[in-house]
Amino acid sequence: MDMTRTMVFSKEAENDRRAMQCGDLTGCPWHDVKSMLRAVGLRPTRQRMALGWLLFGKGDRHLSAETLYEEATRAKVPVSLATIYNTLHQFTEAGLLRQVGVDGSKAYFDTNISDHHHFFVEGDNELFDIPDANVGLDRMPATPEGYEIARIDVVVRLRRKSDAAK
Amino acid sequence: MDMTRTMVFSKEAENDRRAMQCGDLTGCPWHDVKSMLRAVGLRPTRQRMALGWLLFGKGDRHLSAETLYEEATRAKVPVSLATIYNTLHQFTEAGLLRQVGVDGSKAYFDTNISDHHHFFVEGDNELFDIPDANVGLDRMPATPEGYEIARIDVVVRLRRKSDAAK
DNA sequence: TTAGATGCAAATGGTTTGCATGCGT
């Protein structure tokens, strides 16, 4: 059962993270981030800790490199944009984050790495999870010969309901 | 009538195009492209005609600006990259093309504007339509208040099956 | 000490823009 788990490492990482965030969470996010980093083989450096803290300290989030950079700056954490990108990618490779490609311009990173899909608000470029975790594909086509499914991305693009005028 | 001429014409344009490509298609694509352009209110200029010809002359295609540029160049059609981008966007706004956002880096344009989804081959960055037109969403979540669904994009990401070793 | 991490600035790649010239109506 459950053999169609293609993104296997996400799963493991997810467990690790959940364990850390919900298990021995003591109220001091620094400790947990440190364990999390160690668990995936990344050195717990000053900036990785701070970024991990910002990223995972308050529930599921969707942010771009720029967003995280501003947030870090606001939080008085000295980080360079280059490091933000490095960290974001390292976290993603480690399975702590999931990269979501929505509009083709900038990249978004989702702290929720479980199997789920997204709503994307056109214009606002806002991204959020589709609450119902059970959305699935109906009548999935056969996977072409020689290929395997790496992932299925579903993006429901929303637009503000045309409120009367305008 | 014809007051909300903003995004309404996707549908109309599709009909026009289908009529032109399947209806009174005479074998001379130039004539059809010209009609098609006129139908959506675009001046049938040399390059728009040529690009329309390249784009719609041979079935459903998925290409990037760069791809089309090379193709045009190879076909001895003098066009600048800027014009390629302009044209691609104008065609898209007119509903003749559909932009597909897959990887976040470059933009792809699909000459198949009907409701359908895609396979995306990671690594090769190859994009193609999912043959079964009936793929649909199972258990679609409720649309958030105040919003309406603009479109649903489903991208099935494929990767070459790991052939034994490696 | 030492490999790995960071910061800065310069390089990149896709896409857009400003403006002078060209072409469809």
Next chain:
DNA sequence: ACGCATGCAAACCATTTGCATCTAA
């Protein structure tokens, strides 16, 4: 002739890279 269309190059923006300097182990 008028005005949109085009071409070119410079501008842009998100992201990446090279390299010298730090820092965790």
